[in-house]
Structures are given as structure tokens and as C-alpha cells.
Amino acid sequence: MKLLKAVILMLGLTGMVAGRLSKNGDRMCVYRVLxxxxxxFCKGNLHVIYPEIGDVDCMYIPECNNFRRKISIWDKPSIKYSLASENKKYILVMVDPDAPSRNYPKNRYWRHWLIANISGASLKTGNIRGDELTGSWSISDFIKHFHLGTSVASSQFLTQNYHDF
Incomplete structure (x- = not known):
């Protein structure tokens, strides 16, 4: 079963190419777009970057080098949004829209990471600083409650839960 993770960047009130082969470790990796x-969710040129794998923006996590298991234990990715306005604040939301699996999404939109009050300048560099929040929630209720409007950029990537059979 596959898990889908989405990263959504919203304007708040306050690469890799398909088919590219990359040598990483002992095995060749094939990167495919979603x-x-x-x-x-993919829009607005938002980049989600993990050190070992690179930019996972709108792609399947490759099966090589145990990346699908590793991504569940790696630290937070670097997030870059080159179109950010330096004088505005942003909210970053990383959710799993079909947790725990596509066949049984009882925890739909499980929140993995939420940071508020991110400066546009830090988004341009990928050095995210802001108020980090935690817990499960409804993304649509959150957007409605805080009158956030529409997302300005978003991305998602797909991986397989290595515990699913």
C-alpha cells in the first residue's frame, strides 16, 4: 500500500526529473513523477529536500537504497519556496492525506509538521524558522478557522509504508 504525503504552503494572516537515474550508494535509483x-497538490514551485535523496517534489520515493523506510525516520526536510515574498509570513503544513494507508484512511490528513510565522526570506533559503505546532487535526477546519484563504504553493510525494504487506 502506498502512503501519500502532502506539503502545503499557505499565505497566513500574520530537482529531479522523471526517469532520471541517479547513483546513490550501491544501487541505481529511478525517479518518477506522480x-x-x-x-x-502540486503547484507553485515548492521544493521538499531530503539530504540523501534530494528534491522529492511531486515524485514517487524510489525503492532503491531503502529510501522508503528511511524517509519515515529521517529528520525534517528542507523546504524552499523561491517565489516567497520576503516581507510576508507563511504557514507550512505537512500532512498525510490517507493515513494510515490508502485502503484505510481513518486518520485522513494526519499532521506531521506545522510551522506558523515563517518569513518569506527564510523560505527562499530553506532555513525554516517559525512557531512549530503538533497534534492531529482537520486541515480544512484549520484553514476556515484562521481565514487563511487558498494555498499559494504545495507539493506532495508518494512512498510505501514498509510495514504494509
Missing amino acids: SRGDAL
């Missing part, structure tokens, strides 16, 4: 249906 299918049209899975790429619904």
Missing part, C-alpha cells in the same frame, strides 16, 4: 491524480 501520476496526474496523485499530483493534485
Whole structure:
């Protein structure tokens, strides 16, 4: 079963190429972009970067080098948004829209990471600083409650839960 993770960047009130082969460790990795249906969140040139794998923006996490297991234990990724306005504040939300699995999404939109009050300048560099929040929640209720409007950039990537059979 596959897990889908979405990263959404919102304007608050207050690469890799498909088919590219990359040598990492002992195995060749094939990077594939998400299918049209899975790429619904992808817009606005938002980059989600893990040190060992690179930019996972709108792609499947490759099966090579145990990346699908490692991504569940790695530290937070670097997030870059080159179109950020330096004088504005942003909110970063990383959710799993079909947790714990696509076949049983009882924890839909599980929040992995939420940071508020991020300066546009820090988003441009990928050095995210802000107020980090935790817990499960409803993303649509959060957007409505704080009158956040529409997202300005978003991305998602797909991986497989290595515990699923």
C-alpha cells in the first residue's frame, strides 16, 4: 500500500526529473513523477529536500537504497519556496492525506509538521524558522478557522509504508 504525503504552503494572516537515474550508494535509483491524480497538490514551485535523496517534489520515493523506510525516520526536510515574498509570513503544513494507508484512511490528513510565522526570506533559503505546532487535526477546519484563504504553493510525494504487506 502506498502512503501519500502532502506539503502545503499557505499565505497566513500574520530537482529531479522523471526517469532520471541517479547513483546513490550501491544501487541505481529511478525517479518518477506522480501520476496526474496523485499530483493534485502540486503547484507553485515548492521544493521538499531530503539530504540523501534530494528534491522529492511531486515524485514517487524510489525503492532503491531503502529510501522508503528511511524517509519515515529521517529528520525534517528542507523546504524552499523561491517565489516567497520576503516581507510576508507563511504557514507550512505537512500532512498525510490517507493515513494510515490508502485502503484505510481513518486518520485522513494526519499532521506531521506545522510551522506558523515563517518569513518569506527564510523560505527562499530553506532555513525554516517559525512557531512549530503538533497534534492531529482537520486541515480544512484549520484553514476556515484562521481565514487563511487558498494555498499559494504545495507539493506532495508518494512512498510505501514498509510495514504494509
